[in-house]
Every structure is written in structure tokens, then in C-alpha cells.
Amino acid sequence: MEKIAFQKIYTKISKVTKATCSLIAENAGYEELAFVHKRLAQVVKIIDKEVTLQVFAGTEGIPTNAEVIFLGRPPSLRIGPDLEGRFLNAYGDPIDGGPELTGVETEIGGPSVNPVRREQPSQLISTGISGIDLNNTLVTGQKIPFFANPDQPYNQIMAMLALRTKADKIILGGMGLSNDDYLFFKNTFENAGALERIIAFINTTEDPPVERLMVPDMALAAAEYYATNFNQKVMVLLTDMTLYADVLSIVSNRMEQIPSKDSMPGSLYSDLAKIYEKAVQFPDGGSITIIAVTTLSGGDITHAIPDNTGYITEGQLFLRRDTDVGKVVIDPFRSLSRLKQLVIGKQTREDHPQVMNTAIRLFADAANAKTKQENGFDLTEYDDRTLKFALEYTEQLLAVDENLTINDMLDTGWNLFASHFSKSEVGIRENLLEKYWPNGKESELVNIATESNS
Amino acid sequence: MASKGKVKGIIANLVIVETDEPVAQNEICMILHGEVKLMAEVIKIMGNLVYVQVFESTRGLKVGTSVDFTGKMLEVELGPGILSRNYDGLQNNLDSMEGIFLKRGNYTSPLDENKEWDYKPLVEPGVTVKAGDWLGEVKENQITHKIMVPFSFEGTYIVKTNVSKGRYKITDCIATLENGSDSLQNVTMVQKWPVKIPLKSYKHKPRPFKMLETGVRAIDTLNPITEGGTGFIPGPFGCGKTVLQHAISKQAEADIVVIAACGERANEVVEIFKEFPELEDPRTGNKLMERTTIIANTSNMPVAAREASVYTAMTLAEYYRNMGLKVLLLADSTSRWAQALREMSNRMEELPGQDAFPVDLPVIISNFYSRAGFVELHNGTTGSITFLGTVSPAGGNLKEPVTEGTQKIARCFYALSQQRADSKRYPAIDPIDSYSKYSEYEGVIRYLKENVSDLWLDMVSYTKDILKKGREAQEQINILGDDGVPVHHHILFWKSEVIDFVILQQDAFDPIDQMTPMERQKYMLGKVLNIVKMNFDFEKFEDVSSYFRTVINSLKQMNYSEFQSDQFHRYEDELESLIGEKKVA
Numbered sequence A: 001m002e003k004i005a006f007q008k009i010y011t012k013i014s015k016v017t018k019a020t021c022s023l024i025a026e027n028a029g030y031e032e033l034a035f036v037h038k039r040l041a042q043v044v045k046i047i048d049k050e051v052t053l054q055v056f057a058g059t060e061g062i063p064t065n066a067e068v069i070f071l072g073r074p075p076s077l078r079i080g081p082d083l084e085g086r087f088l089n090a091y092g093d094p095i096d097g098g099p100e101l102t103g104v105e106t107e108i109g110g111p112s113v114n115p116v117r118r119e120q121p122s123q124l125i126s127t128g129i130s131g132i133d134l135n136n137t138l139v140t141g142q143k144i145p146f147f148a149n150p151d152q153p154y155n156q157i158m159a160m161l162a163l164r165t166k167a168d169k170i171i172l173g174g175m176g177l178s179n180d181d182y183l184f185f186k187n188t189f190e191n192a193g194a195l196e197r198i199i200a201f202i203n204t205t206e207d208p209p210v211e212r213l214m215v216p217d218m219a220l221a222a223a224e225y226y227a228t229n230f231n232q233k234v235m236v237l238l239t240d241m242t243l244y245a246d247v248l249s250i251v252s253n254r255m256e257q258i259p260s261k262d263s264m265p266g267s268l269y270s271d272l273a274k275i276y277e278k279a280v281q282f283p284d285g286g287s288i289t290i291i292a293v294t295t296l297s298g299g300d301i302t303h304a305i306p307d308n309t310g311y312i313t314e315g316q317l318f319l320r321r322d323t324d325v326g327k328v329v330i331d332p333f334r335s336l337s338r339l340k341q342l343v344i345g346k347q348t349r350e351d352h353p354q355v356m357n358t359a360i361r362l363f364a365d366a367a368n369a370k371t372k373q374e375n376g377f378d379l380t381e382y383d384d385r386t387l388k389f390a391l392e393y394t395e396q397l398l399a400v401d402e403n404l405t406i407n408d409m410l411d412t413g414w415n416l417f418a419s420h421f422s423k424s425e426v427g428i429r430e431n432l433l434e435k436y437w438p439n440g441k442e443s444e445l446v447n448i449a450t451e452s453n454s
Numbered sequence B: 001m002a003s004k005g006k007v008k009g010i011i012a013n014l015v016i017v018e019t020d021e022p023v024a025q026n027e028i029c030m031i032l033h034g035e036v037k038l039m040a041e042v043i044k045i046m047g048n049l050v051y052v053q054v055f056e057s058t059r060g061l062k063v064g065t066s067v068d069f070t071g072k073m074l075e076v077e078l079g080p081g082i083l084s085r086n087y088d089g090l091q092n093n094l095d096s097m098e099g100i101f102l103k104r105g106n107y108t109s110p111l112d113e114n115k116e117w118d119y120k121p122l123v124e125p126g127v128t129v130k131a132g133d134w135l136g137e138v139k140e141n142q143i144t145h146k147i148m149v150p151f152s153f154e155g156t157y158i159v160k161t162n163v164s165k166g167r168y169k170i171t172d173c174i175a176t177l178e179n180g181s182d183s184l185q186n187v188t189m190v191q192k193w194p195v196k197i198p199l200k201s202y203k204h205k206p207r208p209f210k211m212l213e214t215g216v217r218a219i220d221t222l223n224p225i226t227e228g229g230t231g232f233i234p235g236p237f238g239c240g241k242t243v244l245q246h247a248i249s250k251q252a253e254a255d256i257v258v259i260a261a262c263g264e265r266a267n268e269v270v271e272i273f274k275e276f277p278e279l280e281d282p283r284t285g286n287k288l289m290e291r292t293t294i295i296a297n298t299s300n301m302p303v304a305a306r307e308a309s310v311y312t313a314m315t316l317a318e319y320y321r322n323m324g325l326k327v328l329l330l331a332d333s334t335s336r337w338a339q340a341l342r343e344m345s346n347r348m349e350e351l352p353g354q355d356a357f358p359v360d361l362p363v364i365i366s367n368f369y370s371r372a373g374f375v376e377l378h379n380g381t382t383g384s385i386t387f388l389g390t391v392s393p394a395g396g397n398l399k400e401p402v403t404e405g406t407q408k409i410a411r412c413f414y415a416l417s418q419q420r421a422d423s424k425r426y427p428a429i430d431p432i433d434s435y436s437k438y439s440e441y442e443g444v445i446r447y448l449k450e451n452v453s454d455l456w457l458d459m460v461s462y463t464k465d466i467l468k469k470g471r472e473a474q475e476q477i478n479i480l481g482d483d484g485v486p487v488h489h490h491i492l493f494w495k496s497e498v499i500d501f502v503i504l505q506q507d508a509f510d511p512i513d514q515m516t517p518m519e520r521q522k523y524m525l526g527k528v529l530n531i532v533k534m535n536f537d538f539e540k541f542e543d544v545s546s547y548f549r550t551v552i553n554s555l556k557q558m559n560y561s562e563f564q565s566d567q568f569h570r571y572e573d574e575l576e577s578l579i580g581e582k583k584v585a
């Protein structure tokens, strides 16, 4: 804990609520930090001489004569090269048993990038997961969440994805992580021999929830350091942003603010945007990419948290368990990467956009066939083929447990087309068909299919 | 002497200032926080306590800090040099700011004071003028920028001097005016105007009558907007509001385009920064950036400035309208503006309305939209502001205050449908729910008859009929199954699909399809309706879909080809023979 010399110590608290306490104090700055009864707190309101402090660890047991010491600075992180490989708590203090940080005390939650100083996100990130690379291609400087139900293995997928990308730094912001998941991340990163690329800020379910409000700003301040000073490609993982937003609503409720939809504060959009908009591509090559997790309750994306997130991020990756193949897949209908246009067919093979769209269209035909089937209507021969296609497509391309290069994904796509459809049914541009259609396949299989049905 | 005060309280960006001196509602003040001045606006006065919303972060601010009131409301600077600029919500020039990150209190000048402009006087000394009248003109990019009698001048004036043709800076005195008793007034090429006060130096505001071509078929053909019209685009996230607005900003038949990026993504603004200097205005061949001004208050920029940004944009638009120009104003998204109002209202602990929005939200929206419009100036020429705002309804549900408030005032409604977006039917404008009230305006009807075709309106209403019937047929098919309905239902459904695929759907990223001039829209609608009106005979329902798929394919290939090119005709011939095959006498 910090030692502060020559600081006035207050010992008379006039008001205590579940989240805040107030006292008469002079010269406090807005958003300044203080210690209340040795717990970190932040100034959230000043009316005349009365200063209200939000106590991150909660106010349980704080007496009216508790010691209050103001630190004279906003939340900050000691930023320097010794951040690498470290696991820190929400205040930026080590939790890995290592030495204290020695870097420069730097304010977190700082100003945003001037939009005219940004570059358009432009560099493909490859993850080996077809549901992403093929259908929802990501680029550096993008911000995108996984929308997932709490029982899905989003943390595992995120860890794997981050390690596979060629990010110079991976910064993990864990909010309300279970201890097991925290250890999972730690082991995974260690086992991958990637520790020197990792920095983690962790708030587990065992820590006071309000503390996690600092985690994204900590992670992003560290990210800005590496992206601006060393032009590094930084990937920031934020999990779980729903638990972050839940705390926003708790705090605003305790401060008696008027809630808007789903008892979230009216400022939820701005609060989340301030975090996600830190994703940026700088002209000198440095970038911050944010991959987040927003857990859903019962798959409801109209709830204020996923809804506001969707309005801010550049698409979303929707995780779903597919009961036909028994695997977790990235749903091609509800997922979207809005920045994929910038790279597909340009930094990837020319047939990428067409293969992607055609596969999804055929998959949609299969979905229609399935509905027909469920409603007891007869299926046509074409319907049957789409269903077979869909099963293989799900298994070979949508499931998240594959690791392929983008060219492999495209070739797999062509093979699936040729196994189940004729050239005219896929409706792909002539010149691409000539170049990529697997030789000899069409006539054989489709003829068999047609025969067996007639 | 301007008033002074001291900070008394701070709650996020709401600051309470104590003063015994006079202050005005909406007056701007500067909070002297150490080296930096934080700009703020008065939003409530209670005795000697003044509530101000700060346009910056208040981090580190302390009680007792001095505050200087400016005696002025939030103003913009109006003069040549606004076009092609990238401003923040308070009209600071973003390009002249130093560093990568935005610094608090870094206020940069919106206009270039050193640049010289070729001025040409338009009136002789002795002429009587009033506010908004044209004294002279300069060339700004490709447009003729009028230098006007300042809008704040009340009554009539006599022109005493007006400089001769030559090069002048915006701050040079170019004319002197006299009104009766007062001494001579100097006029320069730059003036200021408070953004929250509508600029009304025109003769009157007649009903709009002239259609404004956007090149988007689902708008121009089905639900056209007019020069001076208002419209809004509500839609859930990811349904294509921004892509649609960008398409309109590139293609619309406007002299000036003002884009207010209001609380949305920075990367989307960057896209405009990068693309517009390269892309050409399809009508003039000039670079798009030359006619465009961007007001960027992205979602991570201060919230109070977000509220100001839409007013800043509107005032710039009004300024150019008064030069007799066609201005297109786009705001994405007006919901973010409403949310900024909500945040302040909540901090002031006002009694909330629905969804915690301020109770007077509909009035605020309505007053804002009312500033758009088609006007006749005192000199008989006309100008217009066409305004299109997007709305981002919470949860995609249109029963919410911003959508409902906007619906009361905006005359065009372009509802984006999640279902259409999910099935990649872009633009996802719902053809049945959307409307344009202008289609009922007598002037508009006359205009369309004269300028498009006598039969146009009948064609359009027939098109809408088929779309409705097609949807009903589809519902029947879904309920009863493909073979549970007569083949006729399938034909009807597929006729509506032809309209959907060929007229409604339009690829915003295809160089040719993205923009369809009215003449081409008329041609294509005629083609499509010929098919729709035909009688077809099919044995099995399976044949219907495969036949119409090929018809659609030929028509779509026509959409992707240069109008009336060889390629276009090749597909047209292909189509004709397809039709010939199936035609029932």
C-alpha cells in the first residue's frame, strides 16, 4: 500500500451507504483516489465541502471515525517494461508473488485518440477458427465480443484464439472470473511458453465486485503503452463484460440514480463505448484489438447489456452448441464482423467472399428444410442434399475445435459444394468455378443424388 | 463586464457554480482548471447556483475553482473554409490539434484566418439590405460561397462601401453598412451565430415539392424524400443504418453535405476521412470531400459535446442554405444525442419520463427537425436542408421515446428490419412499414408526373400492392406448406420476390449497383412490372421458384451492368427470351 507523507488525515465520516461514504474535506479533486479505512476509494461527487467517496471493496465495517487519506491523483498504473508476464489485481498490484512494479505512475482511463489520427483497421488476424477467419474475419484495431451463454467455453476459446494470433502482447482483463478460470488462463499461457507476451489484470469472484470497474481501464492503459511507444499489435481480452456492467448498475443503484432499461444506468452506452473505443489502429503500425465476452441470459440479445454492446462494437461472434454434431460452433447467421470487407478477397484468396456467402446461403436453405421437416412437410431432393451439406459444414467448418489455414478452409468449402451440389446450384462466378471447382466431382455425386431420388 | 463565479459542486460532467452576478440560460463559461480552460454551458439556474454541463472530462477539478462567464451562448464561426473540414462537436478543427490523443481544453480555430479568398462584390453602395442578404461571393472549393449581411443585424441597412474584386482574408473588412442613427458597421467574411437559435433570415418556408434523388431505389422509387424534407431511419444494431446514410451522403443530389457523427464509432468516421477525398461526386466529378463537412463527436468523446454536435451541424447547414444551396444533413445517431440529454437530466435529478428520458424529449426532437426545410430567400432564390437522422432503438423495439418522438415530426420513415438484414436483403428498409408523407403532397405528385412519368404514381402504388400480396401469399405457404396452396400463390409470391431482389435490394458496395439515377429506376421498374403483370402457367410449384430465380438472375445482372451498355442489353435479351418461353397468350 502507498505511503503518503504530509497528507492531512480525516477521521470524521458523516454518511455511509452500501457503496459510498461522505465526509467534510477540503481540496479534493474529482475522481481522485483516497484510502478509507485502508480501502481504496474514489471521489464520485463533491458538493461544497462534502466529498462522497465510492469505496471499491465495499463499506462493510467502516466506522465513522475511520481514517481517510486523499492520494491527490486519479487511478493509475505503474507502466514500464516490467509489466510483461505479470498477473496483477484490479489496482495493478501483483498477485503472482513477484516484485512490485517499478514503472512510471500513469493515469488510467485517459483521453481518446483524435479520430483524424487514426488509421483504418486493415490487417487480417488469423485464428485458425473457420467460424471466424472464413465467415467473420477479424482485423487489427477491431472491437468485437463473443455473445455466449454462461455455460459455454468462451474463456477457453478466447485463450486459444489469442495464443494463435500473432499478437505482440496479449492483455487479459478478467472481471468476476472464477478462480478456476483464472488458473486456467494462467496455466494455458504458461504452458504455451507465452508468458512474456502476457499481462493480466484479474478480478475474481472472490474479490470485491466494485473493484472490477477498474480492470478495463488498467488493461487498456497498458495496451496503449505498448501500441504507441513500441508500435506493437496488442490484443486485449475482456471477460466478462456483463459482470462489469452488472456492477455499474449496482453502483448507480446505490447512488440512487434513476435506472433506465433493465435497471442499467442511463449512461451504460457511454460507459461501454469509452472502453471499446480504445480499440484503434495507429498509423505507425501499433494497434489495439479488443475481444470481449458478453454473457447472455437465456440467449436474449435485446437485454440492455448485449444490446448496447452491439451498438458499439464492430460485430459480434455468437457461440452456440450445435445439437446435431454436439460441438460448439460460431453461429453464421447471428455473427457478424463488420470489418471483414476490408480484408477478404484482398488479403485472402480471391474466392473468399463468394465461398463464404455461398456456404452461408446453402446453410440457410438447410435451415429452411429443417423447419419444413419439423413441421411435417415433405422434403425435396434438394432439401435432402442441403441437410447433408449442413451437417458436414458444421462439423468441418463451423465447429470451434478446428485449426486450419484460410486456404484450407476455402478448399474445404469447395469440396463440400462439389460433393453435394451442381455448379449451377452454387451460383458462383464462372471464372472462380473454373479455377477452384474440384475436378470430376460434380457429375458423379450429383448424378447419384438425382438418381437415387427419382 | 462578464460575470465570474466559483465551482461549488461536481458530479461527473455536471458542475454547480456559485455566482452573484447575472448569467443567462445556455451561456458559455470557462472553468479555469489550472493551465486548462474547460468549456461549459449553463443548463439550469437556481438562485445564485448555476448548473453547467462541462464539454470535457472534469477529472481533478476542485471546489473553489474560478469560473469566467463569457456572456455568449455556444456559437459557431461562419465563413468560407468550412467545407472539407473535420470538426469536433464544438467546431474545433480536429486536424490542427497536436498529438495523437485529444487534450482537454484544446480549442482550435475552425477557419483559416490567413487564407486569402477571391472576393467579388454583388451589390453597389446605396442599396438597402438586411440580415442574410448577399453582399458578395467567393469560390469555396467548387461552390459559390455568398458573403452575407450578418444574421445578427436587425432591421434594414444601407450599403455604404463594398470592396472591389480582390483577394481578402476572412477578417478583413469587406463592407460597411449604416442603419439610420447608428454609426457605420464593419462587415467581414466571418460571423458568429449561436447554435441553439434557428437561423431564420429567409422570406418563408413553403411546402417542399421537389424530389431529392438519393440513388437508393427503395427510397426514390417507393418512398421519396424531397429537397427540404425530413426523414429518419430506425433500426436495430447491424441492420445497415450507417451504410445507408453513407450511401446517401455519397450519391444524393446535394450541393453540400454535412455529416454529424454523433456518439457512434470512430472507425466509421475514419472511413469517411479516408474515402471521401478519393471518391467522386457522381454528378459533378469533383471529389466528395469538397462538398462535405464532418462533425465528429464519436462515442468516446465527451457526452455534453455530443449534444452540442447536432446543433453545430444544423447551424452550418442553415448557413449554406442561406446561400441558396441544397444542403443534405445527416445525423448518426440521434438516439445518442437523446441519451446525452438523458444523462444530464438524470444528474440534475429531474423527474424522468419514459425510459428515464427527459419529459420534454419529443419537443426537443421536434424543434430540431423543424429547422430543416425548403426556404425562399429574400432575393427570391431558394435553398434547402434535407435532414435524415438515424435512430437506434433499445432492443430494436420501436416503442420507445426517441422513435416515437421522431415519428411525430419526421415525414419519411425508413424502418430497417432485422429479418431483412439477417437474410442479407440490403438495404433492409421494410417496404411495407416504411412511408413517405411527401408522396401525398400535391406539389410532389405534380413534380413526379412531370419529371418522371405520368404513370409513375400508379406504377409505384401497384408495386406496393404486389409486395403486400406477395407477403400474404408467403404467409399462406408457410402455414399450409408448399403443396398445400394453389400454384397461383407461388407465382404471386415470386412476383413480389422479383420486385424485392431487383428494385428493393441494392448492393451498397458494388460500383454500379450502388447508385441508380431516376431514369434508370424508371426503366427497371417498368421492366419488372411488365413481368409482374404477365400471366404465367406452371404445372408444379417447384418450377415456379426455379423459373423466377433465373429471371431474377438476369435482372440482377442488368443491375450490375452499366446502364444501356452492351452487357446490359445482352442480359436484357436473355431476359426477354426467358419471358418469351413462359408467356401465356
Ligand SMILES: Nc1ncnc2c1ncn2[C@@H]1O[C@H](COP(=O)(O)OP(=O)(O)OP(=O)(O)O)[C@@H](O)[C@H]1O
Residues within 6 Å of the ligand: A310, A311, A312, A337, A338, A339, B235, B236, B237, B238, B239, B240, B241, B242, B243, B244, B264, B392, B426, B427, B506, B507, B508, B509
Ligand atoms: N446495403 C448494404 N449492402 C451490403 N452490406 C450491408 C448493407 N448495409 C449493411 N450491410 C452490412 O451490415 C453491416 C452493418 O451495417 P451498419 O454498420 O450500417 O449497421 P447500423 O445499423 O449502422 O448498426 P449500428 O446501430 O450498430 O451502428 C455492415 O458492416 C455490412 O456488412
Ligand SMILES: [Mg+2]
Residues within 6 Å of the ligand: B241, B242, B243, B264, B332
Ligand atoms: Mg451505425
